[in-house]
Amino acid sequence: xxxxxxxxxxxxxxxxxxxxxxxxxxxxxxxxxxxxxxxxxxxxxxxxxxxxxxxxxxxxxxxxxxxxxxxxxxxxxxxxxxxxxxxxxxxxxxxxxxxxxxxxxxxxxxxxxxxxxxxxxxxxxxxxxxxxxxxxxxxxxxxxxxxxxxxxxxxxxxxxxxxxxxxxxxxxxxxxxxxxxxxxxxxxxxxxxxxxxxxxxxxxxxxxxxxxxxxxxxxxxxxxxxxxxxxxxxxxxxxxxxxxxxxxxxxxxxxxxxxxxxxxxxxxxxxxxxxxxxxxxxxxxxxxxxxxxxxxxxxxxxxxxxxxxxxxxxxxxxxxxxxxxxxxxxxxxxxxxxxxxxxxxxxxxxxxxxxxxxxxxxxxxxxxxxxxxxxxxxxxxxxxxxxxxxxxxxxxxxxxxxxxxxxxxxxxxxxxxxxxxxxxxxxxxxxxxxxxxxxxxxxxxxxxxxxxxxxxxxxxxxxxxxxxxxxxxxxxxxxxxxxxxxxxxxxxxxxxxxx
Numbered sequence: 001x002x003x004x005x006x007x008x009x010x011x012x013x014x015x016x017x018x019x020x021x022x023x024x025x026x027x028x029x030x031x032x033x034x035x036x037x038x039x040x041x042x043x044x045x046x047x048x049x050x051x052x053x054x055x056x057x058x059x060x061x062x063x064x065x066x067x068x069x070x071x072x073x074x075x076x077x078x079x080x081x082x083x084x085x086x087x088x089x090x091x092x093x094x095x096x097x098x099x100x101x102x103x104x105x106x107x108x109x110x111x112x113x114x115x116x117x118x119x120x121x122x123x124x125x126x127x128x129x130x131x132x133x134x135x136x137x138x139x140x141x142x143x144x145x146x147x148x149x150x151x152x153x154x155x156x157x158x159x160x161x162x163x164x165x166x167x168x169x170x171x172x173x174x175x176x177x178x179x180x181x182x183x184x185x186x187x188x189x190x191x192x193x194x195x196x197x198x199x200x201x202x203x204x205x206x207x208x209x210x211x212x213x214x215x216x217x218x219x220x221x222x223x224x225x226x227x228x229x230x231x232x233x234x235x236x237x238x239x240x241x242x243x244x245x246x247x248x249x250x251x252x253x254x255x256x257x258x259x260x261x262x263x264x265x266x267x268x269x270x271x272x273x274x275x276x277x278x279x280x281x282x283x284x285x286x287x288x289x290x291x292x293x294x295x296x297x298x299x300x301x302x303x304x305x306x307x308x309x310x311x312x313x314x315x316x317x318x319x320x321x322x323x324x325x326x327x328x329x330x331x332x333x334x335x336x337x338x339x340x341x342x343x344x345x346x347x348x349x350x351x352x353x354x355x356x357x358x359x360x361x362x363x364x365x366x367x368x369x370x371x372x373x374x375x376x377x378x379x380x381x382x383x384x385x386x387x388x389x390x391x392x393x394x395x396x397x398x399x400x401x402x403x404x405x406x407x408x409x410x411x412x413x414x415x416x417x418x419x420x421x422x423x424x425x426x427x428x429x430x431x432x433x434x435x436x437x438x439x440x441x442x443x444x445x446x447x448x449x450x451x452x453x454x455x456x457x458x459x460x461x462x463x464x465x466x467x468x469x470x471x472x473x474x475x476x477x478x479x480x481x482x483x484x485x486x487x488x489x490x491x492x493x494x495x496x497x498x499x
Contacts, residue, residue, distance in 0.1 A: 007354035010055040011362070019049070019056045020359070023063025024366060030064065031071020031087075038068045039325040040215050043207040044393070046333050047400030050204070054337045055355050061333065062356065065326055066118065066363035069306050070371045073110040077103060089273030089301035096293035104237035109295055111371035112244075113251055113302040118364045120255035120303075121262060121310025125317075126357060128263075129346070133318040136343035141451035142459055146469035148444040151321035152436060153473040163480055165429045173437020174444075176201055183446055196409045203332045205401050205413035206438055210431040211325075212397040213418025216390050218425055239295075247299040250280035254303035261304070262311020276304025309360070317341050317353060322439070325432045332439055 010016060023045070030041040041064050049057035072087040077094035090110065097106040139147065152170050179190045180200030191197040254276035261272040280300025281290045290297040312327050320342035322328035334341055339352055346353060401414040421431055451459070460466050 003350040003354040004358065006351050007055070007358050010053075010351075010355060011059060011358060013055075015052070016056045016059045019052065019060040020063050020362070023060035024067045024363060024370075026060075027064040027067030027069075028071040028367070028370065031068040032074050037211065037215065038065060038072075039329060040211040040393075041068065042326050042329050043204075043211040044396055044400055046329055047204050047208060047403060049333065050336055054334070054339060054352060057333065057337065058352075058355055059359055061330060062359045063363045065309070065330075066360060067367045067370075069114050069118065069309070070111060070367045073107065073114065073302065077106045077110065087273070087302075087305065089277045089305065090298065092277060092291050092301065093294045093297035096291070097295070097298065100293050102236070102293070105239050105243070105295070106298060108237055108372055109239050109243070109247065110298060110302045111368055112239075113247070113254075113299040114306040114371075115364055115368045116251055117255055117258055117303040117306030118309050118360065121259050121307040122357060122360055123310070124259045124263070125310040125314045125360075129314040129318045129353070132314065133343045133346045136319055137347075139343065139465065140463075141447040142455065142463050142466045143469070145444055145447040145451055146460060146466040146473070147319060147321065148440045148447065150469045150473040150476075151319075152433070152440060152444075153476045162428060163477055165427065166433055167477075169424065169429045169431070170433035170437045173434040173439075174441040175437075176206070176434070177438045177441030178445075183442065184449060201438075202401075202405065202410045202413055203336070203438070205410050206417050207329050207332065207435060208397050208401050209414040209417025210421040210424075210434060211329075212393060213415060214421030214425060214431065216393055216397075217418060217422045220390060221422075243295055247295050249283065250276075250296045250300040251303045253279060253283065254300045255307045258304035258307030259311050262308030263315055272308045273301040273305035277301040313356065313360070317345055317356070318343065320443070322436060325435065328432065328435045328439060332435075335439075 011020070026041060026045065027038075030038060042061050045060055045064055049060055052060075073090050073094065076087040076090035077098050094106050094110065097103065136147075177200075179197055181187065181191075181198060182189055188198060257276050257279060258272040261275060277290070277297050277300045280296050281287045284290065284294070284296050286294065286296070312322075316322050316327040316331055320331070320340070322331050331341055334352075339345070339349060397414065398411055402408065402411045424431060424434070460470065
């Protein structure tokens with residue numbers, strides 16, 4: 001309880017409160033504007049929080065993370081365009097409900113479902129993160145190396161439709177992490193005589209380039225002249241008691257589904273939302289309404305996608321393996337602040353864990369209140385010219401990156417990574433594995449070299465925990481390949497039967 005008391009005191013400090021309010025506002029705006037991802041917003045905000053105290057920086061970044069979960073439902077329901085990838089499943093029933101004149105009910109029910117999902121996921125963080133971390137404290141260098149390999153392979157297999165492209169992205173991140181000096185001998189590696197490269201590549205430049213500059217460039221080159229006009233008639237706002245009772249079952253089911261999916265590294269809200277929607281349809285008495293305007297479908301999707309937040313935090317804080325791309329950026333920020341997420345975090349810095357829990361709960365409650373107010377003013381933001389948004393983002397990217405080091409070289413790195421990110425996106429390669437490889441590469445290398453000093457490579461397969469992690473890692477790569485092969489055979493068999 002002392003940790004929570006200290007955390008509350010630090011959050012009530014004026015600067016922390018200001019950061020919290022700014023984060024809430026930015027998160028809502030990020031969610032409302034389609035195409036601006038949470039990862040991009042958190043990456044950009046990171047550059048402005050590095051000089052703050054951890055509680056202050058966490059207040060801003062986590063507030064963005066939470067409030068964007070509410071903002072992204074608005075364009076999904078009113079424009080049929082997900083504000084962020086996590087709201088993809090929201091469009092399945094949200095927009096049909098809006099076309100039926102039930103936009104207000106859809107928005108309010110969505111806000112309630114999101115609140116239930118996030119608060120339910122926080123129970124996972126409070127009650128499971130500690131035991132998982134305590135178990136992970138038994139890990140030696142062999143087990144830690146295998147754990148990092150597991151995290152990388154799971155992210156590669158989930159974040160990309162092509163395993164080969166996902167592996168390439170992960171290896172690119174590992175290669176970028178090796179630039180600089182050898183952590184054991186201090187020798188220069190891949191610096192090519194450039195003193196600027198001796199200290200390695202800048203993490204802030206990497207994430208802002210891959211998520212910020214890449215997003216702007218992608219939207220500039222793929223802009224569509226026509227877009228759907230937002231539905232302005234919200235209709236009835238508050239759901240009836242009967243409607244709330246009807247969605248209680250899928251809400252409870254999706255809370256569990258999302259929490260489970262969230263614990264799996266890289267299985268984010270987009271996957272959980274679709275799974276939650278599908279399972280809600282399976283237990284519904286009116287499955288024929290799904291996809292045509294079902295409150296049950298809307299609740300199943302939104303509760304599941306939002307309840308991944310606690311699971312993602314659990315994996316990140318207890319194991320040091322980011323639960324999603326946003327957590328990867330958060331992990332990098334915490335390391336810069338001198339906080340090392342992982343098994344020992346709960347013993348060394350319980351105040352940080354308590355701070356994160358309180359911020360998540362407060363941000364959820366405040367976002368709920370804001371979201372349950374009528375949002376006609378926010379819907380007008382959907383009419384803004386995208387060129388204004390691109391220009392603002394570009395300026396903040398450059399200024400924010402330069403401010404971290406006061407070095408033009410850092411801004412140059414950011415622009416280069418932006419171009420690289422655009423090329424990767426055009427080739428269908430995800431940015432997530434690149435960031436994870438860059439972050440986890442040094443951890444994997446250090447533990448592998450430490451393991452080789454005290455044992456032999458064979459011990460990676462003779463130690464039970466290490467063996468299990470490596471087998472699961474191999475399975476996470478092989479399963480999509482096998483599933484694709486099986487589906488291909490089934491399709492050919494069906495075509496043959498038709499012919």
